[in-house]
Amino acid sequence: MDFDDTREEAEFRKEVRQWLAANAEPKSGAFETWQSRYPGRDGYEGLERAKEFQAKKADAGFAALHWPVEWGGRALPPIYQVIYSQEETKYLVARGYFEIGLGMCMPTLFAFGTEEQKRRHAPVALRGQEVWCQLFSEPGAGSDLAGLRTRAQKNGDEWVINGQKIWTSGAHWADWAILVARSDPKAAKHKGLTFFFLSMKTPGIETRRIKQISGASHFNEVYFTDVRIPDSQRLGAVGAGWGVAITTLMNERLTSGDLRGPDFEEIFGLARSVGLEDGPAIKNSAVRERLADIYVKTQGVRLTRFRTMTALSRGETPGPENSIGKLVNAPKAQEIASFAMDLLDMGGVVMDKDTAPLRAAFQESLLSSPGGRIAAGTDEILRNIIAERVLGLPQDVRVDRDLPFDELPTGAR
Amino acid sequence: MIGTAVPEPYGGAGFGYLELCVLAEELGRSLAPTPFASTIYLAAEALLLAGSDAQKKRWLPRIAQAEAIGCLALAEGAHVATAHNIATRVTGGRISGTKLPVMDGDVADFAVVAAAESSGRAGLFLVDLKGEGVTRTSVSTVDPTRSHARIVFDGAAAEPLGAGVGGWPLVERLLDRAAVLVAFEQVGGAQAALDMAREYALGRFAFGRQIASFQAIKHKLADMYVGVELARSNAYYGAWALSKDAKELPVAAAAARVAASEAYYQAAKENIQIHGGMGFTWEFDCHLHYRRAKLTGLMLGSTRRWKDLLIARLEAAA
Numbered sequence: 001m002d003f004d005d006t007r008e009e010a011e012f013r014k015e016v017r018q019w020l021a022a023n024a025e026p027k028s029g030a031f032e033t034w035q036s037r038y039p040g041r042d043g044y045e046g047l048e049r050a051k052e053f054q055a056k057k058a059d060a061g062f063a064a065l066h067w068p069v070e071w072g073g074r075a076l077p078p079i080y081q082v083i084y085s086q087e088e089t090k091y092l093v094a095r096g097y098f099e100i101g102l103g104m105c106m107p108t109l110f111a112f113g114t115e116e117q118k119r120r121h122a123p124v125a126l127r128g129q130e131v132w133c134q135l136f137s138e139p140g141a142g143s144d145l146a147g148l149r150t151r152a153q154k155n156g157d158e159w160v161i162n163g164q165k166i167w168t169s170g171a172h173w174a175d176w177a178i179l180v181a182r183s184d185p186k187a188a189k190h191k192g193l194t195f196f197f198l199s200m201k202t203p204g205i206e207t208r209r210i211k212q213i214s215g216a217s218h219f220n221e222v223y224f225t226d227v228r229i230p231d232s233q234r235l236g237a238v239g240a241g242w243g244v245a246i247t248t249l250m251n252e253r254l255t256s257g258d259l260r261g262p263d264f265e266e267i268f269g270l271a272r273s274v275g276l277e278d279g280p281a282i283k284n285s286a287v288r289e290r291l292a293d294i295y296v297k298t299q300g301v302r303l304t305r306f307r308t309m310t311a312l313s314r315g316e317t318p319g320p321e322n323s324i325g326k327l328v329n330a331p332k333a334q335e336i337a338s339f340a341m342d343l344l345d346m347g348g349v350v351m352d353k354d355t356a357p358l359r360a361a362f363q364e365s366l367l368s369s370p371g372g373r374i375a376a377g378t379d380e381i382l383r384n385i386i387a388e389r390v391l392g393l394p395q396d397v398r399v400d401r402d403l404p405f406d407e408l409p410t411g412a413r
Numbered sequence: 414m415i416g417t418a419v420p421e422p423y424g425g426a427g428f429g430y431l432e433l434c435v436l437a438e439e440l441g442r443s444l445a446p447t448p449f450a451s452t453i454y455l456a457a458e459a460l461l462l463a464g465s466d467a468q469k470k471r472w473l474p475r476i477a478q479a480e481a482i483g484c485l486a487l488a489e490g491a492h493v494a495t496a497h498n499i500a501t502r503v504t505g506g507r508i509s510g511t512k513l514p515v516m517d518g519d520v521a522d523f524a525v526v527a528a529a530e531s532s533g534r535a536g537l538f539l540v541d542l543k544g545e546g547v548t549r550t551s552v553s554t555v556d557p558t559r560s561h562a563r564i565v566f567d568g569a570a571a572e573p574l575g576a577g578v579g580g581w582p583l584v585e586r587l588l589d590r591a592a593v594l595v596a597f598e599q600v601g602g603a604q605a606a607l608d609m610a611r612e613y614a615l616g617r618f619a620f621g622r623q624i625a626s627f628q629a630i631k632h633k634l635a636d637m638y639v640g641v642e643l644a645r646s647n648a649y650y651g652a653w654a655l656s657k658d659a660k661e662l663p664v665a666a667a668a669a670r671v672a673a674s675e676a677y678y679q680a681a682k683e684n685i686q687i688h689g690g691m692g693f694t695w696e697f698d699c700h701l702h703y704r705r706a707k708l709t710g711l712m713l714g715s716t717r718r719w720k721d722l723l724i725a726r727l728e729a730a731a
Contacts, residue, residue, distance in 0.1 A: 268727065282728065285721065292720035295727065296672045300643030303650050324639050380628075386638055387631035391611055394626040 005083070006313065012080055016087045019060055024053065024091035038096050038170075042209060042217045047131075047173055050094040054128030063126050064102055071110070071122040079312040100169060101125045101132030105178050108248045109197065112235035121176070133174035133200070135165045135222060136245065140410065142167070143381045145180075146190045146242055147400075147408075150224060152181035159183075159196065159234070161204075161227040167375075171207045171220040174200050178248065179229075180241045185406040192405050193241030198229045214367040261333040261365035261372075262358065264298040267291065267340050270357055274343050281343050290339060294332065301328050327382040330372035337365035416477030418453060420461075423473035430656040434597045434648070441601030441709075444701050446558040448482045448517035450598065450712075454591040456483020459525040459537060462590075463574040463583050468539055472523060484521040486512035486540075486564055487584070493718065494527065496535045496581040501528040501566065503538055507546070508571035511563065516712060518542075518562030519551045525574065526566070527584055536580045537587070538571040545569060556704035588713050589666040593651035596666075596673035599709050600648050603641045603673070606680040606702040610634060610687040617689075630687060637680045644669075644676035664730065667723035674710040674719070681706035 005013060039046030057063045058072060065080045067073025074080075088095070106125055109118060124130045141148040150163025161181055171177070177200050184192035200207075204227035209217040236244040268291060271281040281287050304324060340362035341348030353359040373379050387393045400408050418433040419425025433453070440449055457476050460469050460483075475481035488494050489501065490513050501510025508528055518524065524542055529535040542549065546569030554561045573579070578586060611634060614625035624630050651669030654662040681702040685692035692699040710716055 268731070272728070272731070282724070288724040289717065289720050292671060292723045295723065296647060296668050296675075297643060299650070299668050300646050300672060303646035304642055307646060307649070324642055327635075327639060328643065380632070383632040383635035384628070386635040391631075391634055391638060393611070393615070393631050393634065394623055396626055396628060396631075397622060 009079065009083060009313070013083050013087065016062065016084050019062065020087055020091055023056055023060070024088070024093055027090060027092050038216075038218050039094055041215065043097075043170065043173060046094040047097060050097050051128040051131075053093060054098055054126075058127040063098075064106075067106075067122075067126075068110075071106075071118060072126045077312065077315065079309060082309050082312060097131055097170065097173070098125075098128055100134050101130075101176075104134060104248050104251045105132040105176070105197070107251045108178060108195075108235060108244060111247050112195070112244055113197075114232075117233075125176075130175040131170065131173055132176045132178070133168050133171045134248065135168055135171070135177045135179040136248075137167045138164060139166050143378055145245065146193070148180065148182060148193070149185075150179075150181045151185075152183045152194050152196070152229075154183070154231075154238075155228075157231050159194075159229045159231060161196075161224045161229060163224050165222040165224075166210075167219050168207075168222050169219045171200065171222050172209055172217075176200060178235070180245045182405065183238055183241070186404050187239065188402055189400050189405045189408065190242045191239055193245070194238050195235045195241035195244035196229050197233050197235060198227070202227050202229070204228070212368075212371065214364065214371075216368075261369055262336055262340065262361045263333075264291075264294050264336075266358060266361065267294060267336045270340050270343060270362075273357075276343070276345075287343070294336060294339075297328055297332055301325050323377070323382050323385050326372070326377065327379060327386070330369070331379065333365060333372055334369035337362045337369055341366065416479075419457060419473050419477040423469055424477040425473065426477075430593075431652055433594060434652045434655075437594045437597035438601035438604075441598030441705075442605045444558060444602065444605070444698070444705055448484070448520060448559075450591070450595060451484040451517035451521065452476055452482050454594040455485035455587065456521075456523065456525050458590055459485070459574055459583075459587050460539075462587060463537065463576050463578055464539070465576050468572065468574070475522075481522040482517060482520055484515055484517045484524050485587075486515045486518060486524045486526040488512065488514060493714075496584075499527055499529045499535045501526065502531065503528045503571050503573075504531050506571060507568040508538060508540060508566045509546075509568055511565050513563040514552055514554060514561040515564050516559055516561055518564050519549050519560050524564065525587075526571065528571070534580055535584075537574040537583055539574055540566065540569050540571050554708065556708040558701060558705065559708060585663075589663055590655060592666040592670040592713055592719070593648065593655045593662075595709055595713060596644070596648040596651055596669040599673035599677040599706070600641065600645050602702055602705055602709070603637075603644065603677040603680040606677070606684040606699075606706075607634065607637045607641055609698065609702075610637065610680070610684040613688050613691075624687075633683055633687065637676075637683055640672075640676035640679050644672040647672040664723065664726045667719050667726060670713065670719045671716055671723060674706075674716045677702075677706040678710055 054063065061074055062084055064073040065076045065084060066078055069075050102125060106122055109121060125132060136145060138148045138150060150161065150165060152159045152161055163181065177198055179196045179198060180193055181196065182192050183194040186192070204225045206223040208221045210219055210221060211217050271287055271291060274281045276284055278284060350356050351360045351363040356363055377385065388395055416425035417428045417436055418430065421427035457473060460472055472481055472483065476483065489499065489511065501508065501512065508526060510528060512526065515524065521542055524540045526538045526540050527535060528538050546567045548565040548567070549562045552561050552563050575583065614630050614634065615623055617624045647669045651665045654665040685699045685703055688697060688699050691697050
């Protein structure tokens with residue numbers, strides 16, 4: 001493990017710092033990370049400002065460092081993206097709007113789209129002029145994504161889509177989307193899927209915002225009624241959609257995983273400032289023990305990332321051990337929020353920003369952190385991934401693998 | 414191998430701490446029943462930190478040649494040993510008091526002993542265990558793969574260790590450095606326990622399938638893996654701080670110790686659980702890791718105490 005940049009990396013970091021200092025707004029506290037993901041109740045509030053910043057970032061050549069030069073990237077090794085992200089997190093940048101499009105949709109288009117499609121979509125996505133979303137999950141297909149049942153039926157040179165997606169982040173502000181749908185219900189579950197991209201302005205699409213337990217609305221239900229997609233917007237072969245979706249999801253792991261709530265620094269600060277029945281909270285041994293547990297986990301994840309960075313820096317590919325980051329951080333965020341409120345005792349329930357410490361960041365996190373344990377791989381799915389891909393343990397016994405999809409048991413039958 | 418970390422002028426190979434960490438991990442993985450930790454991480458390290466040139470010349474070459482075993486005599490029974498409650502006394506170069514347990518104290522040639530002078534100032538002293546005024550008896554512990562002793566000093570000759578740093582800060586510095594090295598033994602042991610559990614779960618069939626295909630087992634193994642990796646990362650950082658003698662060492666060492674002690678205990682305990690009844694038998698090695706996990710978790714002070722220390726150091730740094 002190497003904790004120092006190489007000379008080239010150090011020069012790049014300097015360049016990034018100078019550019020950010022001149023163009024971005026610094027944070028007033030680390031806990032603002034998550035608040036700046038999608039500013040505002042339904043996310044519209046920060047959209048225009050985010051698009052303006054994204055255009056500047058793209059013009060300066062920082063928006064997609066590892067992309068090929070012809071699509072506006074710099075073709076740099078992944079470690080440079082890590083360095084840029086480390087520096088950018090010190091600023092108030094609402095990067096969430098573009099993560100799905102640039103981190104997941106474009107890499108899929110690069111792998112399966114035509115040259116003309118890449119030329120049409122990549123530059124405008126990079127500059128934030130067009131935002132993308134990902135139409136994957138369904139009411140009956142979350143962790144078990146391949147169980148999706150939105151239908152795609154071929155009709156001449158077009159496909160006709162009917163069905164429903166859910167948990168689609170940003171569908172209400174997105175211009176374009178990637179979609180995986182079932183083209184053959186008689187085929188086995190993973191073999192009857194086909195992958196498309198489409199404009200969110202296509203007639204027959206209805207988007208309904210979902211109100212989260214935090215009160216915010218960042219994701220949606222999306223309904224399809226006879227939505228028509230030209231066959232030219234199919235990505236990959238008919239029936240090969242699962243393989244394309246895996247390409248998208250492999251990129252998701254590189255995109256997600258940052259802790260977006262108050263972390264060790266904030267709970268440590270709170271313990272140092274708040275009093276308990278027997279004196280300052282920081283002097284209470286039960287409090288100290290829990291703080292130490294949180295510190296060791298925080299450092300463990302941070303340092304495991306350094307190990308990943310060292311691997312990236314040497315040109316090695318980091319393995320699925322990356323998935324421990326989210327598996328540790330997401331429950332930890334929830335624990336920190338709950339622990340902080342315990343320290344505030346009866347007053348812990350107050351969410352008034354002018355009264356609660358850190359402008360109610362802990363209370364907000366109590367209500368937002370459960371989502372972190374579910375989105376982009378639940379805690380349980382991540383444990384399966386570690387068990388199967390890192391430790392090489394067998395898959396669970398599957399009853400759905402070789403049967404025609406329309407003969408699989410469901411709760412409805 | 415013994416002389417890895419002993420500097421060349423004293424007859425060792427003069428490798429650095431990073432090499433020693435690699436070695437420690439392998440010793441932990443193999444459950445090595447040797448007095449390596451006592452001799453190298455504790456006794457030799459104390460000499461390197463605070464020994465006079467004569468003291469170093471007397472013991473280090475013999476350690477490097479595997480002709481001398483050293484140990485640390487700190488605890489005085491079933492309670493926490495602190496700068497304020499150490500009862501062993503040194504007066505006029507003579508030491509008296511009872512130390513229990515002393516890891517490898519029954520086989521060691523010399524001991525680094527925590528004791529207080531008549532002024533009340535506690536620190537470390539060097540005692541030749543083959544000399545007059547030393548009575549040693551073996552004591553049984555939860556881990557019979559490492560021997561332990563009760564040592565009664567009755568006017569044995571004792572030389573202060575204190576060139577450079579002395580007093581209780583020397584004890585803390587010594588324990589910090591050993592904490593990093595023991596963390597690597599613990600990471601090695603935890604990885605071995607995880608590997609054992611994995612192998613067994615793959616080979617054992619129940620209800621017509623490998624038990625490794627049950628999520629209750631898979632998730633348990635995944636949690637063990639997460640614990641080991643977090644401990645490994647904390648230990649690597651400790652190794653870096655130790656090798657550079659960085660100002661971050663006290664915090665890094667405490668974090669490495671807490672993470673590694675907990676990961677090893679978790680892995681060792683769940684390894685028995687995954688083995689089922691076989692894991693509870695003498696014939697399987699599961700109990701050896703279980704014993705070693707608890708021993709290494711206490712040998713430099715309990716996790717509870719290191720957590721408190723970690724927070725105290727973070728407070729001091731804030």
